[in-house]
Amino acid sequence: MKAVEVSRLRKVFGEIVAVDDVSFYVDEGEVFGFLGPNGAGKTTTINMLTTLLKPSSGSAKVWGFDIESEPERVREVIGLVPQELTVDDELTGYENMMLQAALYHVGREDTRRKSREILEFLELEKFAHKKVETYSGGMKKRLEIGCALLHEPRILFLDEPTLGLDVQTRAAIWSYIKSLVREKGVTIFMTTHYMDEADSVCDRVAIIDYGKIRAVDTPNNLKSSIGGDLVELEVSEPNGQFGESLRVLPGVLDVDMNGAHLVIKALRGEEALPAIISMLVRSGVDIRRVEMKRPSLEEVFLSLMGRKLRDFEGSREEVMKRSMTLRRMRK
């Protein structure tokens, strides 16, 4: 069974096609990233998968349950961390957890034990009995994630989990999410537009634009797909003897020699590099300097989307929600 299975999903708002015939799957225990510019259809897809919106056509199964005919079952196995902060400022962290527990029918004893465990895991236990309005943006987001974990969901949906957070908090949140996957085997479906984060966290990513999926693959394969890595070497005794031998090494695409400066294009730089070095050493070449450059996911993204600016336009409600979330985060 796939954790999520989406087949030809479509959502139309009036004349706007927000999600256009999208199909993909997410494996159990996988971290799956949904990347795309603002307004590409990421949140609309999440809202359909989490039973907040009805699809216009197509179907999707979450943990084997149909989102249209079995929404109650879907709701029991998922956790959602929406873009906005929904923890209540006027309640304490612990009270927010209690509220969540009641909404998910978690027993009293379980709630006490699990919320202590989760608050400790998220390093919030010292603030458990403080009102959330005294929390920083990062703490609120952590509490939000903690609440979503209370009922031990199989699949956690994270919509832009690090939007508006500082670098340290972002790093901390990702380390929590990674250890969640490691320790509890939770499947993660997330959206983000921070490419570096998607690259380091996701097992596979889908790139979505104008409601259509443009590519789905592992970050490494996507990066290789736009032309491979560059290995740059500076050598002491340049001679043309080894040029041909380099060209036939597995994974090497192109070799460019310019005096002592060698530029090699290779499909998987990290695998080609040891072979290149040992070949050069065998040929008696003295290597002074090695550098490997990989194309980033950002370049993949730009090559698929183009560099044109996307000015975000949404309903008034959406724009206000966004700015309110950012305001609450900054505190």
Place this chain on the structure above:
Amino acid sequence: MMESASEIGAIAMREIKKWYRSPILLFMTTIQPLLWMSLYGKAFNLTGLFRIPEDILNQLPPESTARFASIVNEILSRFFGASDIDFFSYISVGMMGVILLFTSMSSGMSIAWDRRLGFLNKLLVAPIRRSSIVFGKIISSVVRGVAQSLLVMLIGLALGLRLRIAGPLEFLIALAALAFLGASLSALIIAVTVRLKSWESHIAVSNLLTLPLMFTSSALYPVSLMPDWLRVFAVVNPLTHGIELLRQAILLGAPFTSPELLWHLSILTLFAAAATYAGIHLSNIALRRT
């Protein structure tokens, strides 16, 4: 069943905690009825209207002053329920009902805020009954409303409100009147506001509804003194029946067997059942996914 109860309880508790932790909210919704009572209620001296100046009184024969007094008493008890009533007490009990209108409006507002902050979505992705959401809101609104109404009563008592209560049962009926009235008003207001996407439009709606509902009820003025066209609105306004029931039970000291009390009690019960059912039903339609 148990699950629904704990869902409803949790949603209601959230609102109630938020309410008693923010004294400003409590103050803002209580101050307006208090102003009506103390400024308008104290300024209007009902029995003073009929007071005959000393010099005229001395010239009148005793039998005609007695006659005049009995006519005045007759008029007062016909329109206000009792001849020795003071307008401050009359309007104070009216305001105990009106404050439920204010608290229902503010609980309707909370759904618009929940939508805007994304909290409503958090409720909608949870495996709970959709009706628990609205039920929780209504219950929190009733708790707030009844508490604030009793607060108004206590402040009124300190300022000279005179109550007459036949017994503990009649006082319980008064509490029930407050709860029923609060439930019906908030169910209807939530059914309207759950559809509004912005809280600005909610403020507009609540301003549009509050004053007409207050003035077409018997909060400030007896229905029997109103012109016919206005009386039509007053009779279909649940606030009228809630306030009249309250007046019977705690101001006029009517026993629970009094036909007038029973009449308002049955109308109000029917209205509360119908309004709560309709309000929850309409809200559920609005919360259905699209």
